Amino acid sequence: MTLRAVKPQHETRTRILDAAEELFMLHGFEGTSMRQLTAKAGVNLAAVNYHFGSKDALIEAVFRRRLDPMNAARLAALDALEAANRPPAPEAIIRAFIGESLRMVEDAKGGGRNFIRLLGRTYTDPAKPIRALIGQLYAPVMARFKAALEQALPQMPAEELVWRMHFMFGTLSYTLAATDTVQLIAGCKPEDRYDARLLEDRLASFLAAGLTAPLKSVVRKAA
Amino acid sequence: MTLRAVKPQHETRTRILDAAEELFMLHGFEGTSMRQLTAKAGVNLAAVNYHFGSKDALIEAVFRRRLDPMNAARLAALDALEAANRPPAPEAIIRAFIGESLRMVEDAKGGGRNFIRLLGRTYTDPAKPIRALIGQLYAPVMARFKAALEQALPQMPAEELVWRMHFMFGTLSYTLAATDTVQLIAGCKPEDRYDARLLEDRLASFLAAGLTAPLKSVVRKAA
């Protein structure tokens, strides 16, 4: 329990989490073996089971380490926004949600970028325990942002808002995860790397326009 | 080579492809074993290697079976659109792209739905051979639709268009893949299943609004 004992413990844990973050992002959960994971982390094969209990528990730990602070920051940003002016503009609410993710992408050294791409992958992973975990960690954030958008767009039918939030969520996660599809569309230069500020501007204006799109024929058919 | 010989051959192949489609969607490529796959298909364990050569070749066959006709239909829809009026409205171009995917989702019996969800998953799968295959199959479609949108939106900077197409692609793939996130946002009733026509309306108006969003500050910073 002394200082010397605590530090190396967390050192090994952190090395494992960092390696897992990157390898899970690159090869998926099932595609990453404990042997390559521990080799990359520079720890013994048994270290994962010692520190985390199992591979599944490691997966959960990987998500909790980043997701809890990120969602807390999202809620804080929304709180600050609503304290300033109420209700905030839809685009401002969108920025409160996506900004934290995009800033993590810039943090290439810290490994946050690996996590964000892993997260984007995992949204579409139907494995039950993982989905349950993600859902549980996201539920409060979703509820808060849904309430904020309902207030900002009082004329929007609830069902339509749910779908448009779904679309927004999809755009964000895909944008974060599928970096090379941009190159697929245009023979894009690979040096054109993510600039988080610029990308946030692009995304926010795209999403705000979609979110506040006129309600046209959709309403008629939904009724 | 007679009729009797041809039919059961394709029967087994089809059963394998159908089972693979569903299991890959549910558990991923690495998470699906040949044993559960052949068991679900009701064929012998060795049948996959006999008919396809390897697991990787099976994966490729799963994609080619659906993706080739789907992309051909997309191109045909765009051709018909441009024959009618040139240049077509952006929303019409979008519908030509997303319509074929969404109609596949409705085909629950035919298994097209499984494939669409699998496809949505795979867009964010960074495994190199799979990405290469998807990119190769999609490249011509992407080029055609990009050209069509460039003509429909002559005032839009090329770089901005690429990004907005990226966003659109992401929204589509995520919408198709992550069916249950809608329920996460709202305590949505599970019976509220996909109605392809209605979903196409929702998606098209959302995407068209985003695609044609005003160019605001983004242009200033991108220059």
Place this chain on the structure above:
DNA sequence: CTAGCATTCAAACGTTCGTTTGAACCGCTG
């Protein structure tokens, strides 16, 4: 009827998987 071919089958191949074990190692406390 029989020879030939495509297909199916049960069984086994060697490899790799996640996990467990029990001994060694470490710095600290009494």
Place this chain on the structure above:
DNA sequence: CAGCGGTTCAAACGAACGTTTGAATGCTAG
């Protein structure tokens, strides 16, 4: 210095993996 909890280590566990094999099977053609 003896002993102890926390940590690391090499080695092994049984199970499951993708793939291969060689014999059986069923249909077709001569």
